[in-house]
Amino acid sequence: MTESDFDRREVLRALTLLGVTGVTAGLFGGSAEAAGPSPLDLEFTVEEQFRPFALIAPKFVQVDTRARPGALVETGARPKAPYGTVTVEVAAPGSRVVAGLAGNGVSVLGTYDDAVGQAAIEVTTPAGTTVVKTTAAKLTAPFGFAVVVNENAVTVLAGTGTGWRPLLTERDQVRARIDLRDPAVLRKLSYAYGSRGPARLGRVRAGYFGQAGVRDPHVVQYADGRPYIRHGKLYLTMTNAGLGFFQQAHWAVWTLDLADPTKLEQVATLFFARDGVVLGDHAGQIVRDDEHDRFILLMSSWGDFAFTGVHVRHAVTHADVLSGVHVLPTEQLPLPTSVSSWDPALTKIDGRWHIAFVESPAQQPAFVFHPALAAAAPGADYDRGLTLLGADTSVTQTEGTILQRVGGRWYLFASDGNAREYPVYDLRLRKLGTLNAPYGTNIPHPMLVRIGDRWWLTTFDGTQYAEDVLGYGGHGDFILMRA
CATH class of the missing domain: 2.115.10.20 (Glycosyl hydrolase domain; family 43)
Known part of the structure; x- marks a missing residue:
């Protein structure tokens, strides 16, 4: 160790004790970072x-349109992975509102039936249609209706002006009938919605779950x-x-x-x-x-x-x-x-x-x-x-x-x-x-x-x-x- 080395280290130590770091320390061959805190x-x-x-990530909306009439309207827009959402504005109640994924005779849907006061999740495959879960629900129009797919879990939610509230969810019974993670299955499905009876639908949005x-x-x-x-x-x-x-x-x-x-x-x-x-x-x-x-x-x-x-x-x-x-x-x-x-x-x-x-x-x-x-x-x-x-x-x-x-x-x-x-x-x-x-x-x-x-x-x-x-x-x- 030379005398100059010793002097520089002593100066740096003194400067640090005085709270002088950064540029001043750099003038003596040190660095701001080296003199920084532990x-x-x-x-x-x-x-x-x-x-x-966000039920739909704001930058990842794939569908934003006015609802068309029909019991089940397929939008043609598809998620690349089984993580998507469909939201529907229900302006007037009717016998049945549905949303989810559908195509090629296969569907995974959340439903709300105003006539019987029930929300449900149903799966349709070549083997037939099965209602895998239900819950009592009574929604007063206007309200929002949403169906979220996360992996093989399907969740039905209602929006009544104070935020979205989940009504029911099911994963195991859905997976027992279909695997939405399979790319061959997912390629057949697009976001879908629909209604039966006098229900009047407004804005429909769909896209990747947030x-x-x-x-x-x-x-x-x-x-x-x-x-x-x-x-x-x-x-x-x-x-x-x-x-x-x-x-x-x-x-x-x-x-x-x-x-x-x-x-x-x-x-x-x-x-x-x-x-x-x-x-x-x-x-x-x-x-x-x-x-x-x-x-x-x-x-x-x-x-x-x-x-x-x-x-x-x-x-x-x-x-x-x-x-x-x-x-x-x-x-x-x-x-x-x-x-x-x-x-x-x-x-x-x-x-x-x-x-x-x-x-x-x-x-x-x-x-x-x-x-x-x-x-x-x-x-x-x-x-x-x-x-x-x-x-x-x-x-x-x-x-x-x-x-x-x-x-x-x-x-x-x-x-x-x-x-x-x-x-x-x-x-x-x-x-x-x-x-x-x-x-x-x-x-x-x-x-x-x-x-x-x-x-x-x-x-x-x-x-x-x-x-x-x-x-x-x-x-x-x-x-x-x-x-």
């Missing part, structure tokens, strides 16, 4: 909390961890909660307006083809890798979850997955684990790909899961020669893994549902402490991102939508914190 120094407070809700809430936010990033920002908007992926359990959810890309964080807009809808069906796998991450002009997508296999395991899947594409509707083939990512896995987080650190994920040795009778970190072979692509760097097996309800650099050092962040805190780890999975941030309901993921000179944290909570009818899965609120 994540344990940050204190987050909630600035925004709201509930994104969300009953959002969760699992993960900022779209470049390979080196920088956030992906275009035209003043931060891009992030989120799980769009469906009307029911995990299979009813799907994955979407959103933008957050940095000038007005309440302006959250869905810009892409993503589905995945595997095992001969189209699914709504979710809880993942998108990485823009400019070096190879590609997008890397990683997601968790929740789309067909049946308490028999979960794993991380991946895909590479040159298509612009940050806009439009996409159905992408995927493969299982060869993570160095023999148990279930989810919540992948990928970043190239010091020239080597690192991937954080959740390991789960059990999902029943109770979920058990903890954070882990792996790295690809030096110089190899992100999915080659992955080896385990560490795991925290002392925790049993910890997920939402995030890789982020703070103050010039890389950390792994996670969410401990038992301790109700956000643990902070180094890259050997040694716990360093916890984030100073509010911890809400469910297991909120600590998505840290630096925008300019401010640290933001996006997350979610466990607020359910109509759990009495739909059961668990329709959560949560979008929450934005700032340090």
